[in-house]
Amino acid sequence: MPATIQQTNTTPFQRVTVDPVTLDIIENALRNARFEMDAVLFRTAMSPGIREQHDEFPMIANLDGKMVVGQFGSFIHGFLQAYDGEIEEGDVFLTSDPYSCDAAISHGNDWLVLMPIYKDGRMISWVAMFGHVTDVGGKVPGSLPTDARQIFEEGVIIPPVKIYKRGVLQEDILDLILRNCRLPQWNRSDLNAILAACRLAGRRTIELAERFGDDVYYSALEELLDRNRRAMRELIRTMIPEEKRTFEDYVCDDGLGMGPYKLHCAMWREGDKVIFDFAETDPQSIGSINFYLSEAMFKMFCGVFMIMVFDPQILFNDGFYDLMEVRIPRGSLLKPRRPGALSCRTHTLGRVFDIISGLFGQGAPDLLCAAGFSDSPHFMYSGYDKNGEWYQLYQIGFGGIPGRPMGDGPDGHSLWPSFTNVPNEFLESYFPLRIDTYETVTDSGGPGLHRGGNGISIGYRFLEPGEISIHDDRWLTYPWGVNGGLPGGRSTKLLVRTDGSREYLPSKCDRIMVEEGDILYFNTWGGGGWGDPLQRDADLVAADVARGLVSVEGAKRYGVVMNGDGTVDQAATTALREKIAAERPALQLFDFGGSIEELKARCKAETMLDPPAEPQIPRWLSSGQSAGVG
């Protein structure tokens, strides 16, 4: 039964005409309110993932729960359909259960707050925000076990509950939740911060309604949704062909030794509507790399990608949702069934962006970007220090932005909006470690007319015994190049012990014990190259060599031969470029660095790691039985 909304004032809103200038003013004001939400959260939250990496997403929605301002699209409609109860003024909902909210959030570390906003006894808006909290309990510190097989191993699961009931904090519920977390003080602060941000946005929406009138505010939100829809309809008709296009990419492994997993999408247009069909995507994993992809979120990703070039100032919203249809088979990697584990979905999420880029870029090679750092690899280090105090580090890694039509990809950056690294001096003063090196991986950017960005190598020297976890990908498959550009370099993890022994660690692992003095080199991957590397100005290649971003040997992949003094050997360069051009196969639109079979065959020799085994399908998936449902 859908939710019942209680209001003391049931006067319906009137749809009135809003002049275009007022509309733009309300649009601006809502945009400002959204940035205010971010600012409050960044400043007061304690989880580094929120404060520094900005792993959080705010939203302001209309009465029906359609997102009017935000980033990832709305999920309120699904929530309202599923929530069997009354909603009253002063209620605030909290949930961390992806299976109960139509994948509004996609793993249990994301805490989502939903707040109905009332004015004069009448609901006028919804406000929501979620953020990645550092720890929610479960079997490993950080709550992202790479070897989990059920969601129950991934910490406390909060179904949609009223954390405030008619304005009163439900302390029993909060205590129950916090008792299940390793860093309850952080969780409490993060929740406080999210609540403060939502309350602030609520005040702003009420102020807007007071300034322009309730009916104008209501109508403006509807009009903003309509405006987006009209714009997207035009874009879809001009950008999307009726014939089918497909693209596929892979997640290398599942942390249990199986992989790679295929993501496959077909795209075509029928009239005004575009269809995305993931029918050929692999079934869900036994492990925790399942990414429960919200269809609304996928529509939003595609919409943002399409419109960015035409009106970057637009306030992107949900208005166009009926113009897109997303078909994802239930039980697949992108729509797993409960109780499939979800915690390590970040790699699959990233790969969805590669799919979008590959799908849309095929029709317009000049707008196509190579594969970049579509991930946010994690590193965890925890234990008890000499004073018996618990320490727990959670860090996100950075890598190479791909070569793009606009130019070279920056070195050691992120594809995610406004992520920043945590200063090493901060880490060294709060955790028992030293960062010996923090530099980019020479030659890891894919060669191209526009070079892909280099990945990053961080040398962590541990000062206390403890255990570490690693979450990364693209160690087997390559970040692909486009338009003749070559792939970027893959990721590696090397643990050097104090006795000098060297061990290549798998890209997903937990509970690796480390001792004082051990060093982990956490090397991320580079971005793919864009365009023919033989066309790159040899002096630019020489400059990259002088800066240590490309080696003398690496320059030869551009057909550039260096003299000992750092200048270009022009004659040898011309000769080498002619030779490469004559010998290489015809340039391809995509360069994946080999087929999956070829990559697996070369795996052990190139990566020191065994190739992953063929994925198994969860037994209960075929039987239709699952644990913990209902």
Next chain:
Amino acid sequence: MVFRVGVDVGGTFTDLLLIDEDSGARHIAKVPSTPADLSAGVLQGLEKVCRQADIAPRAIGQVMHGTTVATNAILTGSGARVGLVTTQGYGQVLQVARSFVPGGLGAWVIYNKSAPLAPLELTIEAKERLSARGDVVEPLDEDDLRAKLRQLRARGVEALTVSLVNAYADGRHERRVQAIAEEEMPGVPVSLSSAVIPEMQEYERTITTVANSYVRPVVAGYVTALQGDLRDRLGDHNLHLLRSDGGLASAEAARATPVNLLMSGPAGGVAGAIWIAQQAGYQNLLTFDMGGTSTDVCLVQDGRARTRRETTVGDVTVRASSLDVRTVGAGGGSIAHVPELTKALRVGPQSAGADPGPAAYNKGGTSPTVTDANVVLGYLPASARLGGELAIDREKAATAVQTVADALDLSLERAAAGIIDIVNENMFGALRLVSVEQGYDPRDFALVAFGGAGPMHANALGRLMNSWPVIIPPGPGVLCAYGDATTRLRNEASRTFIRRFPETGSAEVGAILKELQETAAAALDAEGVPRSDQTTTCQIDLRYHGQGLLLTVDVALDGFTTGGLEAAGDQFDQMHTQLFTFALDADKEVVNLRAVVHGQATTLAAEPLEASGSDPAAAAIGTQAIYVDQEPRQATIYDRVALRAGHRISGPAIVTEMDATSLILPGHTGEIDALGNILIRPHTS
């Protein structure tokens, strides 16, 4: 007789304000700036203003100077060739730059990053290591360093930055590197991160120190040359430069740490606004400085501008104190456009700038700008002088704005009004950012408007903010020079000292603050300011352990040892609640300590304006058809020079003067106060 002169060098004009320190009498001069050799314009201006005042240049004892020399070196990429010494393994600290990509989802597709201020090929790594507490983990390898420095010298480095990991905790390795560098590359100025900004965060400390090195040769050259020229003409005098934080620095301090001058320009305007508004009896202000391409706003409480620990110029952000001036890309030259796809009305951030400028200036511009919309609506009458030179072409403005009207299917006037409403809303956003979003109620503040376009939009902004009165000072175009001439000496010293409250105490913190005070006071001692004329403010940056934010709490050094840290903690709880609606029951943590030392405040009084009755009819010079609040009206035009104290102007009205035009809206009255300010208030309802 002793005179002081404030000199503000802007992009177009150099403004001078000469003040008789005994009588308070003022003389203003405006001369064109001379970009090729900025001091030439300063000297021409000095001669002009001395002629006007009929005094000998040697009567001038103090020159106070706001300059954009450092800013422009960064904006135009014309700074020094900077070499950088980092710790082994950290050479790419500026290349990675905290991995930040500005913008929203997908913005990486269109982001092109500029090259670091210190090129990677001029960066060397020293073999050394300190721990986070400043202990030596690995001693400095001096031979290796010497060899690398020699290679750097051969590559023509003009300035050197040393920024080693954890040097905020201890500067000994950096000082040793400096000593070696001075032997290996004599004459090359060396900046140490542990001296410029001994605070945690390797990227921020490095970029700040590199920026210092980058602008140092050009600033030092300029200051030295100017000092020489001034000495020839003025004889003995004191030259001071305006810092980004609104205080004055000695010429010597400016040469050593020019990174503190990056926002000298906007700071002058704020300082001037404070001075004039305080004389008029207003302590709580929002400053609103609207120019051709951008608008700067700042909040002033109890006569003090808010400062922040960050200065941004172009795409370089450094850790140096500056007035908390927020800038939006909205100005008279901002271009209005209607994207085909969405049919939304957008204004800015693209700007027609000074060249070709708005269509109305008839210099080849055809894009519809904010100024063109003002012309269409009649707010900028044909009789306005625009600095005495430009004529207004209403036809061209109307043609440009018509393109927006056609795209939106609106009348010409409605489209123009829409452009004004949107640009006002953008500036309203900036004003909210410094007020509401920091927990301040704008109704408690007066709005001080200046800059070329500020007086025209001020009344509308006052209405949006409910900030009254709106104050338009006399000579809104030369307010920066007022600021230069009326502010005071300032210096600060800081260091990072991370301790949870249970790990330290008031005695330890108090002792460090005392040391910092001594360090900061040394610069004022050197200027001959007696300790009795120095005032010190101490600051502690606090947070709850685990948070990323810092809130700055002011504390008094006297009596700090008697439980001061606890009191600071209570104040922090209050600030946190005011800003974010909650406080936490968590350990508080000290992060940075700072001492700010000021010289004596100026006691200069503003010159009163001759008084008259309330009827301003004698100053009326015509009428103008305007379009306001969606209807046509007739506005009276007044000549500001003819206005007298006590005059009351009913809106709609337009007041013109040499370099600015003020608009008073219907339903509002502009009152001329004793100092010549226009104070705009709504009619009481």
